[in-house]
Amino acid sequence: GQNIDQPTEMTATEGAIVQINCTYQTSGFNGLFWYQQHAGEAPTFLSYNVLDGLEEKGRFSSFLSRSKGYSYLLLKELQMKDSASYLCAVRDVNTGNQFYFGTGTSLTVIP
Amino acid sequence: DSGVTQTPKHLITATGQRVTLRCSPRSGDLSVYWYQQSLDQGLQFLIQYYNGEERAKGNILERFSAQQFPDLHSELNLSSLELGDSALYFCASSVPTQGVNTEAFFGQGTRLTVV
Numbered sequence: 001g002q003n004i005d006q007p008t009e010m011t012a013t014e015g016a017i018v019q020i021n022c023t024y025q026t027s028g029f030n031g032l033f034w035y036q037q038h039a040g041e042a043p044t045f046l047s048y049n050v051l052d053g054l055e056e057k058g059r060f061s062s063f064l065s066r067s068k069g070y071s072y073l074l075l076k077e078l079q080m081k082d083s084a085s086y087l088c089a090v091r092d093v094n095t096g097n098q099f100y101f102g103t104g105t106s107l108t109v110i111p
Numbered sequence: 112d113s114g115v116t117q118t119p120k121h122l123i124t125a126t127g128q129r130v131t132l133r134c135s136p137r138s139g140d141l142s143v144y145w146y147q148q149s150l151d152q153g154l155q156f157l158i159q160y161y162n163g164e165e166r167a168k169g170n171i172l173e174r175f176s177a178q179q180f181p182d183l184h185s186e187l188n189l190s191s192l193e194l195g196d197s198a199l200y201f202c203a204s205s206v207p208t209q210g211v212n213t214e215a216f217f218g219q220g221t222r223l224t225v226v
Contacts, residue, residue, distance in 0.1 A: 033214055042113065042201060042217040043154070087154065089215075096159060096166040097206070099144065099215050103153030 002026045004102035006088050011108045012078055020073045020086050020105045028094030034062050034073045035087040037104065043087055047073065075107075083109045114138065117202050117218035125226055129190040132221045136183055136204030142166070143185040144205075144215060145177055149198040160185055161206070192225045199223075 003025040012018040024032070031050045035043035049055055049064035049071060061074040075082055085104040092098050114137035124130055136143050145157040156169035160179035171177075174192075179185045189196060199222050203215040 040199070040222075042219050044113075045214045045216070048214055096161065097142070098156065098159060098167055099203070099205075100156065101146075101154040 002090060002092060002100040004088055004090060004100060006086075006102045006105045008103070009106045009108070011110060012075075014078055014080060014109055014111050016078050017074065017076050018078060018107065020075075020088075020107065022071045022073070022088030022102060024069050024071070024088070024090045024102075026069075026090050026092050026100070028092045029066060029090060030093040030097060031091040032062075032064055032071050033089040033091070033099070034060075034071075035089065035101075037085045037087060039085075046086075078109050080109050080111070083107060113216040113218065115202060115204050115216050115218035117200075117221050119221060120219065121222050121224075123224045123226060124192060126192055126194060128192050128225075129188065130192065130223065132187040132189070132200050132202075132223075134185045134187070134202030134204075134218055136185070136202075137216055140204035140206055140216070141183065142204060142206045143179055143183070144203045145171075145185070145187050146201045146203065147198050148201060148220075149195075152198075154201065157187070189223070194225050197223055197225045 006022045034046040037043040047062040087104045088102040116135040141162045146154040157171040159166040199220045202218045205215045
């Protein structure tokens with residue numbers, strides 16, 4: 001099966017940097033994805049890693065270590081609108097390229 | 112706009128009833144996934160279709176069923192509804208016909224309330 005773990009809640013200050021960690025176990029790793037979800041809305045894609053290393057996209061960066069089964073999402077220059085749930089997901093080629101989602105990290109940005 | 116369309120946006124129905132949720136994937140995407148998200152819960156994978164065929168099943172109840180039609184749209188049928196079925200139901204699509212894997216794109220969801 002797939003086990004995806006991420007912290008349930010985090011709080012950070014506007015303008016600061018926050019790192020959201022994700023660990024996973026999967027037999028047929030074929031990519032790790034980060035999504036943002038505001039309450040009651042659809043998840044929206046943020047980033048994708050399939051090789052080790054850092055992918056940077058504006059204020060958002062994502063890091064992957066396949067040997068450690070570990071990823072993090074880094075959010076810089078936090079804004080109030082970044083308050084949302086952040087979902088880590090892995091795709092597994094052994095199960096038809098399924099996307100398996102963690103339960104999400106609820107981030108609250110405070111002034 | 113993700114390109115994935117779900118209808119209806121909201122649905123209120125009584126216990127014991129049956130409803131059908133509809134999803135039109137992004138143009139060219141062959142895979143459709145259905146997820147259930149209850150209040151303050153994560154996305155629970157229900158079922159996946161690829162080019163009309165069932166590809167994988169998750170924690171889908173026997174009262175629930177789905178299909179994908181030749182035009183690639185999909186329907187999720189929920190029957191003998193219970194109060195606990197109240198949730199957001201998301202459809203996502205991926206895999207363009209060119210064969211390159213992409214991320215999953217989500218529709219806006221159908222909010223089902225069973226009363």
